[in-house]
Amino acid sequence: MQLVVARIGRAHGIKGEVTVEVRTDEPELRLAPGAVLATDPASAGPLTIETGRVHSGRLLLRFEGVSDRTGAEALRNILLIAEIDPEELPEGEDEYYDHQLMDLDVVTVDGTEVGRITEISHLPTQDLFIVERPDGSEVMIPFVEEIVAEIDLEEQKAVITPPPGLIDDRAEIASSRDES
Numbered sequence: 001m002q003l004v005v006a007r008i009g010r011a012h013g014i015k016g017e018v019t020v021e022v023r024t025d026e027p028e029l030r031l032a033p034g035a036v037l038a039t040d041p042a043s044a045g046p047l048t049i050e051t052g053r054v055h056s057g058r059l060l061l062r063f064e065g066v067s068d069r070t071g072a073e074a075l076r077n078i079l080l081i082a083e084i085d086p087e088e089l090p091e092g093e094d095e096y097y098d099h100q101l102m103d104l105d106v107v108t109v110d111g112t113e114v115g116r117i118t119e120i121s122h123l124p125t126q127d128l129f130i131v132e133r134p135d136g137s138e139v140m141i142p143f144v145e146e147i148v149a150e151i152d153l154e155e156q157k158a159v160i161t162p163p164p165g166l167i168d169d170r171a172e173i174a175s176s177r178d179e180s
Contacts, residue, residue, distance in 0.1 A: 001083070002038065003084050004040070005022070005023055005080050006024065006080040007023065015068070016067045017060045017072060018061055020060075027059060031059065031080075035048070039078050040081060041078070049062075049063060050063055096153075102117055104158045105156060107157055114139070117131055126143060127143040128142055129143055
């Protein structure tokens with residue numbers, strides 16, 4: 001399975017280094033020297049990481065065969081793609097790869113169907129499940145311990161304890177306003 005692990009940014013300096021926008025929780029594993037990565041567009045790769053370092057909070061990479069600023073600038077906005085074993089699990093106990101969470105059924109603790117995870121949005125403060133409801137509408141569910149009670153990969157479901165108002169139907173909200 002292929003996963004996007006980074007996007008190449010601007011050139012840094014004159015020796016072929018580039019900044020990268022990291023899109024993986026495991027950059028030390030996926031973006032290590034010697035890693036061979038596919039690219040999007042495919043015509044730009046594959047690229048082999050020669051060196052990597054952190055400078056002023058940004059990851060800088062240099063690729064084999066890219067030794068000057070011109071070559072580095074030509075790589076700008078290319079996506080780096082790693083080949084991942086679909087059975088591979090993250091090192092942390094309560095950590096998951098996006099592909100493991102996609103298409104999970106979402107239910108409340110009492111078994112009420114909420115929908116199916118169609119997307120995971122990675123925000124600075126927390127991740128969100130984008131859940132498609134049976135009626136085609138969407139609801140956003142914060143992927144936080146207080147709301148997501150359990151992820152059961154064997155049963156292919158996420159069990160949630162939503163606070164009031166998170167998944168309530170618009171019709172129910174509208175009817176309660178009409179009654180007041």
